[in-house]
Amino acid sequence: MRTIIERYGIQTRKKLGQHFLVDTHVVDKIIAAANLSKDDCVLEIGPGPGGLTQALSAHAGHIVAVELDKQLIPVLEALFPGPNITIVQGDILKLSLPEILAPHAHCPIKVVANLPYYITTPVILYLLESGLPFKSITVMVQKEVAKRMAASPGTKDYGSLTLAIGYYADVELVANVPVNCFMPRPAVDSAVVHISLRPTPPVSTDKALLFKIIHAAFNQRRKTLVNALSAGLDMDKAHITEILINCGLKPDVRGETLDMAAFAQIAEMIF
Numbered sequence: 001m002r003t004i005i006e007r008y009g010i011q012t013r014k015k016l017g018q019h020f021l022v023d024t025h026v027v028d029k030i031i032a033a034a035n036l037s038k039d040d041c042v043l044e045i046g047p048g049p050g051g052l053t054q055a056l057s058a059h060a061g062h063i064v065a066v067e068l069d070k071q072l073i074p075v076l077e078a079l080f081p082g083p084n085i086t087i088v089q090g091d092i093l094k095l096s097l098p099e100i101l102a103p104h105a106h107c108p109i110k111v112v113a114n115l116p117y118y119i120t121t122p123v124i125l126y127l128l129e130s131g132l133p134f135k136s137i138t139v140m141v142q143k144e145v146a147k148r149m150a151a152s153p154g155t156k157d158y159g160s161l162t163l164a165i166g167y168y169a170d171v172e173l174v175a176n177v178p179v180n181c182f183m184p185r186p187a188v189d190s191a192v193v194h195i196s197l198r199p200t201p202p203v204s205t206d207k208a209l210l211f212k213i214i215h216a217a218f219n220q221r222r223k224t225l226v227n228a229l230s231a232g233l234d235m236d237k238a239h240i241t242e243i244l245i246n247c248g249l250k251p252d253v254r255g256e257t258l259d260m261a262a263f264a265q266i267a268e269m270i271f
Helices: 002-007 024-034 051-057 070-079 097-104 117-129 143-149 160-166 207-219 225-233 237-246 260-270
Strands: 041-045 062-067 085-089 109-114 134-142 169-177 190-197
Touching (some): 051 070, 117 190, 160 169, 160 207, 237 260
Antiparallel strands (some): 134 190
16 A cells, blocks of 8 residues: 555545555454445445555445545546446435446445545444345444444443434444554544444334434433423423333433433433
8 A cells, every 4th residue: 555655656645634654453343343245236435545545446346536636636536447336436425325226236235435534424324224225334433433333222322423423333342553554644543333234123103203302311311301302392391201100211321321221211201
């Protein structure tokens, strides 16, 4: 990767959050976590100069690589002229994924990406909420974000992001990745997470109401759930207290201690 970056005179762009992965051991861990076969089509987001792309092409049947940076498109086209890699220039949040992936609808589709930190959460939630039949999402993210994704109730990292992803998928923290695995080095450590999508959500309550309650609970996470929901939902505290008691919860409970099922039960009672 270092040789390719130097050969093509590739300049990283700070505004795009570019930190190119140059450690092959980490690439191997990503490939192993993605559990690829020649039957799979991979959507790679942000291939950069193609280090991960090269490894993906050896394990998957087809790669659709979406790159925002126009300077990297001719580099990728020169490095990967074969028919099993489709290179698309554009913003993953603005492109029509159903159209791009339509030729590969007959294949299991898995997402693999080394995501820029500034778009990590928007991209992952966009993919999960797209309704597209992704089998899994294996991504490199900021370590702190990875910890929030995989957190358990009652921990400091647990929050609305944990529950938002948990509604759609199970999360596994695969590997911690230090700054020296990138060129240039980022300011913080990274981590690889593997997100396995669920066939159905873990709860059947109204989704909009459920997340309205979750966001209200964590917008003021230092407050008790009674106070947080009273402010966030504009409801009488006595009524919320009654609901919590009927759910088998103590009136002074805090949202950060509740799992998805508990929030769903509260939503059902409010509904």
